[in-house]
Amino acid sequence: xxxxxxxxxLKQEWKENGYILLKNAISKDDVAHYLALTQEISGLNDDDYxxxxxxxxxxxxxxxxxxxxxxxxxxxxxxxxxxxxxxEIIDPDICFGGADSMFVHRSAGTxxxxxxxxxxxFTGPDFDPNLDxxxxxxxxxxLTTNEIIVVPGSHKRAYPDRDRLNFQEFADIAQYVELNPxxxxxxxxxxxxxxxxxxxxxxxxxxxYVARNRHTIISQYYTKVTSSMSTKAYSQDFIAYxxxxxxxxxxxxxxxxxxEYFENLWKQLPKENQQNAKQNLDTYxxxxxxxxxxxx
Numbered sequence: 001x002x003x004x005x006x007x008x009x010l011k012q013e014w015k016e017n018g019y020i021l022l023k024n025a026i027s028k029d030d031v032a033h034y035l036a037l038t039q040e041i042s043g044l045n046d047d048d049y050x051x052x053x054x055x056x057x058x059x060x061x062x063x064x065x066x067x068x069x070x071x072x073x074x075x076x077x078x079x080x081x082x083x084x085x086x087x088e089i090i091d092p093d094i095c096f097g098g099a100d101s102m103f104v105h106r107s108a109g110t111x112x113x114x115x116x117x118x119x120x121x122f123t124g125p126d127f128d129p130n131l132d133x134x135x136x137x138x139x140x141x142x143l144t145t146n147e148i149i150v151v152p153g154s155h156k157r158a159y160p161d162r163d164r165l166n167f168q169e170f171a172d173i174a175q176y177v178e179l180n181p182x183x184x185x186x187x188x189x190x191x192x193x194x195x196x197x198x199x200x201x202x203x204x205x206x207x208x209y210v211a212r213n214r215h216t217i218i219s220q221y222y223t224k225v226t227s228s229m230s231t232k233a234y235s236q237d238f239i240a241y242x243x244x245x246x247x248x249x250x251x252x253x254x255x256x257x258x259x260e261y262f263e264n265l266w267k268q269l270p271k272e273n274q275q276n277a278k279q280n281l282d283t284y285x286x287x288x289x290x291x292x293x294x295x296x
């Protein structure tokens with residue numbers, strides 16, 4: 001990626017599509033290590049796949065910082081191929097954004113994007129919803145071969161004649177991307193995407209990278225103030241590890257500086273909870289996915 005023409009091409013591809021597939025970014029030995037650790041933590045392996053389909057076992061969805069808590073995953077967050085791309089193509093001062101999750105034998109979700117922007121439509125001097133200045137990327141790794149569907153260009157207002165929240169309108173331009181073990185998909189959190197329904201065992205790890213700017217602070221404290229999802233404080237060992245790779249931004253965690261402001265700004269917003277989430281899923285009819293089998 002040091003060649004200027006290659007860098008220019010990748011920057012243009014990222015700008016237009018909102019995602020990039022990094023092939024063979026993880027070694028075979030590391031894939032085997034991450035898979036074994038995922039199975040150990042989740043308590044699920046290939047033999048449990050049919051039980052999940054039959055409803056005898058629930059898909060393991062761990063959002064309580066499994067990649068942060070388990071040192072065996074840390075090398076994934078600082079993967080050299082990922083950091084090289086991020087710093088040469090996206091932002092030289094990118095940092096780790098947390099929000100790591102582990103999904104085992106989980107079926108498809110519907111077409112969606114992973115951000116609160118456009119749902120809550122915040123405006124004003126303290127929040128600029130300009131998509132060009134919001135840098136929030138998600139990294140996804142499948143530890144067994146699987147597919148993900150994406151809508152290229154949907155991370156920006158590239159389709160002014162389509163309603164971004166009526167996902168059915170994007171059915172004709174959605175594309176399938178195959179991820180093999182060792183591949184990493186990096187995508188803008190504004191990108192419309194969906195996972196594949198279960199046709200075989202599925203192991204997925206996801207985590208975030210963000211820019212060190214005001215938009216990241218807003219996103220961080222929006223989640224902290226309005227969400228019921230609790231996150232553990234980073235251990236000193238993990239912070240030291242992130243600092244090794246210039247991935248830690250201390251200001252993002254400065255509650256004394258930021259929290260009171262955001263609590264006042266958003267104190268009227270309803271708290272998220274499981275009942276509200278289920279109600280939204282039951283009543284919200286604009287979601288769309290081609291994966292109509294085994295969908296939950």
